Amino acid sequence: MSTQTTNTIRNVGIVAHVDAGKTTTTEHMLFESGRIRSLGRVDAGTAQTDWLDVERERGISVRAASTAFRWKDCTINLIDTPGHVDFSSEVERSLRILDGAILIVSAVEGVQAHTETLWNAMRSLGIPTLIFINKMDRIGASAERVMGEIRKYLSADIAVIQRFTGEEADFHAVDRLWYRQEGGALTRGEQSRQEDYDALWEKLAEHDEQLLDDFVNGRLVPDDELYDRLIALTAQSQLFPVMFGAASKGIGIPELMDAIVELLPPPAGRKDDPLSGIVFRLERDKVMGKIALIRLFGGTVRNRDVVRNSTLGVDEKVTQIRKIHAGQHEDVGMLEAGDIAGVCGLSQVRIGDIIGSGEGIAPGHRLTEPLLTVQVLPANGAEYPQLVAALQELAEEDPLLDLQWHQNERELHIKIMGPIQLEVLTHVLHSRFGLHPVFGQPTVIYKETPSREGIGFVAYTMPKPCWAILKFHIEPGERGSGLVYSSMVKPEKLLPSYQNEVARRVPEALQQGLNNWEVTDLKVTLIEGEHHVWHTHPLDFVLATPMGIMDGLARTGTALLEPYIRFRLTAPEEANGKIMHELTLMRAIFDYPVITGERFMVEGTVPVASSLEFPVKLSTLTGGRGTFAARFDGYRECPPGTEAVRPRRGVNPLDTSKYILSMRNALGSQRS
Template identity: 75%
Template sequence: MSIHKTARIRNVGIVAHVDAGKTTTTEHMLFESGRIRSLGRVDAGTAATDWMDVERERGISVRAATTVFQWNDCTINLIDTPGHVDFSSEVERSLRVLDGAVLIVSAVEGVQAHTETLWNALRTLRIPTIVLINKMDRVGADAQRVLNEMKKYLSPDVIPIQQYDGLEEAFLGVKGLWDLDEEGENHRIADSQELYEGVLERMAEHDESLLDAYISGNKVPDSVLVERLIGLTRQAEVYPVLFGAASKGVGIQELMNAIVEYLPAPAGKSEDPLSGVVFRLERDKVMGKIAMVRLYGGRIQNRDVIRNTTLELDEKITQIRKVHAGHHDDVGMLEAGDIAGVCGLSRVRIGDILGSEDSVPPAHRLTLPLLTVQVSPVQTADYPQLVAALQELSDEDPLLDLQWHQEERELHMKIMGPIQLEVLTHVLQTRFGLQALFGQPTIIYKETPTCAGFGFVAYTMPKPCWAILKFHIEPGPRGSGLVYHSIVKPEKLLPGYQNEVARRVPEALQQGLRGWEVTDLKVTLVEGEHHVWHTHPLDFVLATPMGIMDGLSNTDTTLLEPYLHFRITAPEEANGKIMHELILMRAVFDYPVIAGERFTVEGTIPAATSLDFPVKLSTLTGGRGTFTTRFDGYRECPSGSEMTRQRRGINPLDTSKYILSMRNALGSQRS
């Protein structure tokens, strides 16, 4: 793909809190561009990008939908992402492959907790972003209030570049500060000097020449200001704000113009080495597994054999398809900068790197599943089919992290929330013809070392075996996860054996003293020894968990529980009752802020104590209260808390039983 051709592509995601109007906006963009001939409706289940049965029935997006359309001689690959926090994993995988984003904020509800989560992810990844304040025609719309919220909670660098005419029923439309004339030159069309000066003032914070002109009162030509605005937007320094009413199609063409003008084209050329990432998996009844691929460099064609660097294997492409809302067109080629569905990669998984990883941006974790649930078939005979179905769904969403315990005939999955459970139940029924029962979701706790200490193992009997390890284990800062390194010299323990230990330490920490994953710790291999004749690499597979668990028994562990940052908005008369409930739930919160007849309170709260609070809040406020949350990390449980999980397999602290069990399991692998 030439540089010129790449310049006519935009890879854009639409992100927002649930019900801000993402899918409706996408629908109108497809209609205005001629991609679809008639408008669908989310509430009627006819939106093009809500093509799954469950989406049409519930009126919400549960999967990121990829579509493509043409506008102003530009190909726009658009990803409509789910807004509900239960489906954050779909959003985080999409963010990785975007060059730009449109964040939609409701003019009525304003900035909500999940809006902030999305914004923080966009900023971490430095994704250039346009903001659309939608639903300007709805009762309760207040654009200025929402702008103030955005400057407070998101960034002071949000810059309105449009005038809006009226609010609520009186909303008539928008007028841009500039527009392109027939020669492609920008000229001013809005008559607001205040709007112009607002743009200049904010831009001057980022540009010295504009700052000098602003301070001295010199006139800045519109063409210069627009050029700098485009440049700073593409560098993710400032964020243009537009207004609209997507349900009526107002402001949609202006939004599409802004996507082409302000958001960047993808980098990379088809002459570059092959470099791409798989960010989604879809299933087709005829073609089987379809891997959605964003290509950062190189070119692939039908029948090419390409390298899956992550899995270290080669696979042959059978077809390359452009995907639009569940429909596919065979295009035969995918070039740098573009997105398409690739067929024939039977073993591929989400996150796999194709070719070189040098050009692929890192993944970003939006949130974590905080609940675990047990799954069982209604009909016992369906057990094998249920395992296979859930494994397939886990391939499509790795955060489900399916755990299949064959001996106990138990299936466990991690989930984000109750709506995800409803969707999983529906998908198992409609896609696989299976009826499943889900147990009561329980909170996922974690453990962390209480103090520093050593773990030691000398696995030298029964022969033949020899693996001696000594670990230093110490607590780490909250949120640091596992930090592992070795200070053992290669002559004491061969690099191959050290690599085996490094691979097994994370596995050994999956179950701590209380059965939960151990996190936020630093593990250092301080001593290690192998034997020239008796050691086999598998000895370290067996020895590592024994050394780690010995260390944890010496350090002891502290129980951690997940916390949420919350924001409650409710009628003022419910203030006292809500404060009382928050105290009972061990919440930590600021003083409530009262505005008009409503109040807002923010703080942090344990996930475990607040599972049922949304229902209680609805009762306390007659349905007029809102409770929005985002994950805020793990913290220590109150002293005396004892939440244990049944251990799977033999505990490595029971050394004789563990060695016997592991040697039987590993026996066939020893040479």
């Protein structure tokens, strides 16, 4: 490993809508490379990367699985991600560490709602992407139809680099336009035709003025030059090569592996660069404890090195470095730039933490967000401490669970994506921790936003010793903008250390608004602030900030926001009337239905709260022949008269006397 250069590494993720064939594709890659000796099957629970008990039993991936294999003198670090939308957080974290991706699209189902979500995320991060149209051997497969959907819903900048023979039962082979020989020379595929190269040349010319000039003027361009431009445009995410296959039969898999090595870019970092890496997943080991999976962008880490966690501002000692494959670990002793490995000994580390410098690390991209909240109850009082510890551990591995532990009320609440995730959590808590918790009824997560502009003021000067005066200007923001905070106060009026404390506490203060939901889509500006030379303590601003913010919200008032999903529904044409009626009752906003043959398709948006039970109802209305694909579409204002209030956690800062007393008691030991 120490002699390996980053040019011989590829960090690649496989992403797709559920059941498009990601794990089967991964399994065949491992087999073709010699990494495994026998093929497993997802439906039989024997796939290598579905190694958790719950994955083997359910036949779905619920966690991103990392593995590695060698192909054409190149090490490919492969991340097999879950396809179900309930486990989008796993995909979200994986995208930050990829240099390239394979998007798998089913030749039968085509482009689905979650496919679009994944595509948009990869485009925002600029991840070079190969498109693999899988299941070409299945009944209903149509490459032409699916490529039309790809051009319509994903991108018109696709380049077909293969020919294939037959479809459905007749599909039995693929042939690349070019094959790279051992010496590096290109050889044309046996089944390729001149029109294939002309079509690719024309597509390349759309992004290259010189090639366009050559094409228009009929000048011959050598194959090597065309292929080099294909590699460059793929690496720049300007063009997306399309390939075909049937992963269950291994057809098209060796060609896909060749494309990973030849078309997707190697990592950019070097081992003598400053240390730079990110933690994208956590695992547990009975002996070693917490294992942080780290993608290193620059530098080198060895056993017994002390590394800086820049996010937490702490130094910790590395005890062991492991390569991980399907739950199995191999001690390698060193991690170099461009590579991925599990690092032991970092006891305080969390997902998303930056190791060393964060320069060159892609920002996070939110695929979706939990739309439901649920209370978790222990089976009996004796299990309560173990349940708290178990949920804390799981929330550390998946921060989007956002565990809320209200110790005084002995209540535990988590956020979830949907019912499948809840089933998996139930299984994990039983199999891993021996617990049998009871989950309450999931409820929709609403949010609040200011109704108008207003001023929030607090003068926390009694009872002594204390002194913190703050004035905030609060105004509504654009939908989806979250919180935008700034300060106009000069340092001589309010010391920078105190202003930093206020900035840290504003997001916390907005976790509960007037209806006790998170407040979002607003601008908060600190316009006045004052401290006292003798009486002020930094903790005074911990206490005062929520009072000032809540005072402002009481003046602005808040409007309720509810989550919406964007859907694409297909069903038999005879069910059109009943389905349109149901959509209207659910307050859906939709386009005119498009009728094709004996089926119709309709697209639109609908509130989550009114559509929770719709998939079951659709199945009843269509005899199981309807499909409903949905993805998160953001929050919108609720209709007038909507009421959704949840219990307050802790004392409301608007009840100033009671709040000050409770907070001073809580903070008393910290004040000095």
